[in-house]
Amino acid sequence: MSGSSRSGVQNALAALSDAGLVTVDSHPPAKLYRLNRRHLGADAIVELATMRSRMIDGMRQQLRSWDPAPLGAWLFGSAARGDGSTTSDIDVLVVRPDDVDGLDPEWSAEVDRFADDVTAWTGNPCAVVEYSTREISELVAGDARLARDLRTDGIALTEQRVALLSTRFEHAVSRLGDARGHLKKAREFLTAAEVDLDLGLPNAAASNAVISSINSKDAICIRLTGASAKTDNHSAAAAELRAAGGSGPYGPTTRRLAQVLGRLLQLKNKSQYQAQDVAGADATRAVEWARKMFDGASDIVNE
Numbered sequence: 001m002s003g004s005s006r007s008g009v010q011n012a013l014a015a016l017s018d019a020g021l022v023t024v025d026s027h028p029p030a031k032l033y034r035l036n037r038r039h040l041g042a043d044a045i046v047e048l049a050t051m052r053s054r055m056i057d058g059m060r061q062q063l064r065s066w067d068p069a070p071l072g073a074w075l076f077g078s079a080a081r082g083d084g085s086t087t088s089d090i091d092v093l094v095v096r097p098d099d100v101d102g103l104d105p106e107w108s109a110e111v112d113r114f115a116d117d118v119t120a121w122t123g124n125p126c127a128v129v130e131y132s133t134r135e136i137s138e139l140v141a142g143d144a145r146l147a148r149d150l151r152t153d154g155i156a157l158t159e160q161r162v163a164l165l166s167t168r169f170e171h172a173v174s175r176l177g178d179a180r181g182h183l184k185k186a187r188e189f190l191t192a193a194e195v196d197l198d199l200g201l202p203n204a205a206a207s208n209a210v211i212s213s214i215n216s217k218d219a220i221c222i223r224l225t226g227a228s229a230k231t232d233n234h235s236a237a238a239a240e241l242r243a244a245g246g247s248g249p250y251g252p253t254t255r256r257l258a259q260v261l262g263r264l265l266q267l268k269n270k271s272q273y274q275a276q277d278v279a280g281a282d283a284t285r286a287v288e289w290a291r292k293m294f295d296g297a298s299d300i301v302n303e
C-alpha cells in the first residue's frame with residue numbers, strides 16, 4: 001500500500017479481518033493476510049483496487065474511436081502518479097491535428113464526451129488540455145512545467161504519436177518512467193525490510209534491504225545513463241553505480257552510494273542462500289544503508 005504508514009496498513013488489515021474480508025494466518029511474529037474470495041464483498045474490493053487501471057483502459061478505448069483522431073494523448077498529474085484524492089482533477093493532454101480547428105464541432109464533441117465519461121466513471125472532474133503540434137513542440141522545447149510533468153509521470157493513452165514526442169520527448173518519458181519504477185520497488189522493499197526488522201526477522205530484513213538497494217542502484221543508473229546492467233557480480237554493480245555520476249554534479253553522490261551498495265551486497269548470500277543467520281546488528285545496519293541508498297536515488301530521480 002504505497003504511501004501508507006505501517007500502523008495505517010495494520011489498522012486497515014485489522015478492520016478487513018473483523019469484517020471477514022481477509023483471513024489471517026498467524027506465524028509468530030508474522031501474520032499472513034489473504035483476501036477471502038468467498039466473501040460477498042470480495043469482488044467489490046477487487047474492483048476498487050483495479051479502478052485506476054480500468055480507467056486508463058477505458059480512456060484508451062474511447063480515444064481509439066475519435067474522429068478526427070488525436071495525434072497523441074497523455075494522462076498526467078496526480079492521476080498518472082496514483083496519488084490523487086477524491087477531489088483531484090484527472091488531467092489529460094491531447095494533441096490536435098494541424099488541419100483541425102480548435103473550435104471544430106466534431107472535435108469539440110469528442111473532447112466533451114471524453115471528459116464527461118471519465119468524470120462519470122470516477123466521480124473526479126476530468127480536465128482536458130488541448131495543444132496543436134506547434135504548441136506542443138514549443139512546450140517541449142521550452143521545458144515548461146507541464147512538459148516536465150509529462151516526462152516524469154505521463155502515461156501514453158494512444159498508439160499514434162506526434163513525431164517530436166515519439167523521439168526525444170518519449171525517450172525521456174520512458175527513461176524516467178523506468179527509473180521511477182525501480183524507485184517504487186526500492187521503496188516497497190525498504191518498507192518490507194523495516195517491518196521485518198520490527199518483527200525480529202533479521203534474515204528477511206537484510207534480504208529485502210539488499211533488494212531495495214539494487215533497485216535504487218538501477219533507478220540511479222537509468223536516470224543518469226539510460227541503462228542499468230543486470231549482474232550477479234557485486235563489484236561490477238558497485239562500479240557501475242560509481243561511474244554513473246561521472247564528473248558531473250552527481251559524481252560525489254554516486255561514488256558515496258557505491259561504497260554503501262558494496263557493503264550491502266556482502267550480506268546478499270548470507271541472508272538469502274547460506275544456512276548461517278544474519279546477526280541482528282548487521283540487519284539493522286543493512287536497513288540503514290538501504291535507506292541511504294533510497295534517499296540518494298530519490299534525490300537524483302526526482303530532481
